Amino acid sequence: MMKTITRLHKAxxxxEYFTSHSxxxxxxxxxxxxxxxSPEDKKVFNFDVRQxxxxxxxxxxxxxxxxxxxNEDLSGLPAARKHLNKLRNIRYAFNTIMVVLFWRVFIARxxxxxxxxxFVVSLCFKFLSYFRASSTMRY
Structure with a gap:
């Protein structure tokens, strides 16, 4: 934790100067x-930020x-991105489970x-079976 706090403090x-002034x-x-x-100068000195x-x-x-x-090392970046993707997938799964539970407890009465x-569940199964079937096809 001290390493993380030291890096955060350094950042x-x-x-500080740029974030504390208007x-x-x-x-x-x-x-x-x-x-x-001229059009030629616009090509040579292209500084249009809209592009x-x-x-x-x-x-x-x-x-x-x-x-x-x-002055941080970038070698841990791929592992950090992989970890963020895993956390995003966990969040999606958790949100899906919460929606399903909410539906089953409050609405499905x-x-x-x-x-x-x-109807929605059968549609999802048809959708998944279509992808399973299409992934085994050879083109």
């Missing part, structure tokens, strides 16, 4: 510059911060609710 100290941004100068640039792949950018930004600012329940 907080590095980012920043005001405007894009007036960039808009004016883009309006005055960024933001998911990829944020991934690179976080990895760079972790590696170069916090009426005949109409039971009929809907049996």
């Amino acid at each position: 907080m100290m590095v980012l 920043w005001a941004w405007n894009t007036d100068n960039i808009s004016m510059l883009m309006a005055q640039m 960024l792949n933001w998911a990829e950018y944020m991934e690179s930004y976080c990895m760079g911060t972790k590696k170069y600012v916090l 009426s005949q109409m609710a039971r009929n809907i329940w049996y």
Whole structure:
């Protein structure tokens, strides 16, 4: 735990200046510059942020911060991602079980609710059997 707390404290100290101050941004100068640039200059000096792949950018930004600012080792990243996937699957399973229990305890007391329940379950079984059958097919 001390290692984790030390890393967290170090990250907080590095980012304290940026998180504790207020920043005001405007894009007036960039808009004016883009309006005055020729099409050739726009190709050479491409700084239009609307063209960024933001998911990829944020991934690179976080990895760079972790590696170069916090000086952390990235070797444990695949194991951490695998662990997060496992936790996500556990959460999905838990939520599904809770919905099923809620349905069975509170809603399934009426005949109409039971009929809907049996319809949904049979639909799920048909869906699963279709995927089982289609996964064994050779194309």
